[in-house]
Amino acid sequence: MTPVQERPASRLLLIGPPGAGKGTQAARLAEYYGIPAISTGDIFRSNVKNETELGLKAKAYMDAGDNVPDSLTNDLVRDRLSEVDAAGGFLLDGYPRTADQVRELDAILLSHGHSLDAVVEIVADPEVVIERLRLRGQEQGRSDDSDSVVRHRLEVYREQTEPIIDIYGARGLLVEVNGIGEIDEVTERITSALSERGFPQPMSA
Ligand code: AMP
Numbered sequence: 001m002t003p004v005q006e007r008p009a010s011r012l013l014l015i016g017p018p019g020a021g022k023g024t025q026a027a028r029l030a031e032y033y034g035i036p037a038i039s040t041g042d043i044f045r046s047n048v049k050n051e052t053e054l055g056l057k058a059k060a061y062m063d064a065g066d067n068v069p070d071s072l073t074n075d076l077v078r079d080r081l082s083e084v085d086a087a088g089g090f091l092l093d094g095y096p097r098t099a100d101q102v103r104e105l106d107a108i109l110l111s112h113g114h115s116l117d118a119v120v121e122i123v124a125d126p127e128v129v130i131e132r133l134r135l136r137g138q139e140q141g142r143s144d145d146s147d148s149v150v151r152h153r154l155e156v157y158r159e160q161t162e163p164i165i166d167i168y169g170a171r172g173l174l175v176e177v178n179g180i181g182e183i184d185e186v187t188e189r190i191t192s193a194l195s196e197r198g199f200p201q202p203m204s205a
Helices: 022-033 040-049 053-064 070-081 099-111 126-140 147-170 183-196
Strands: 010-015 037-039 089-093 118-123 174-178
Touching (some): 010 022, 010 147, 022 037, 022 089, 022 183, 037 040, 037 070, 040 089, 053 147, 070 099, 118 147, 118 183, 126 147, 174 183
Parallel strands (some): 010 089, 010 118, 037 089, 118 174
């Protein structure tokens, strides 16, 4: 029997401050590498919209710009990563955000016999992201894009999420990419940086 040519799995994280363009880049990278983009923010927003039990619990934290408690977030990610489409790789956007979530993700991956391939940090100046979020707030009406909430989300990012970047740096997984520029340019920076690390070039590219 001819062996099936399987493309190597890619397990990626996308980290960066709110407004750095993670969601936009995640969708493009997911298509490029043929893996699902999993955004905990999107999952929470859809639960809020559908008024699920999880959504009702998460809403107040989200509206205030605070992280939803790890106990709720970790279960959601554990379930999502157990779905069949994530078996061959995934791109997580917006998770992990705390040291506790890093430990949980390690445990989830270990239980599947997997590990991360790279962590992409999208680097962006806070003043630039504040302006971007102000525009997004006007265009999309996201309840957590008001000025004061945006500033609080940046603080939460600095306090809770920035420190975890060093953890991945120490593991040799970190790929830093300048997030300021045209959308295409930033995507190109990310895919080039990843291909330098031996990531597969997609068949369609
Ligand atoms: P985002 O779309 O990634 O900016 O997330 C929007 C909001 O969802 C955040 O401000 C948090 O309230 C919540 N959220 C998303 N991902 C996480 C996470 N990994 N841990 C805790 N809260 C999260």
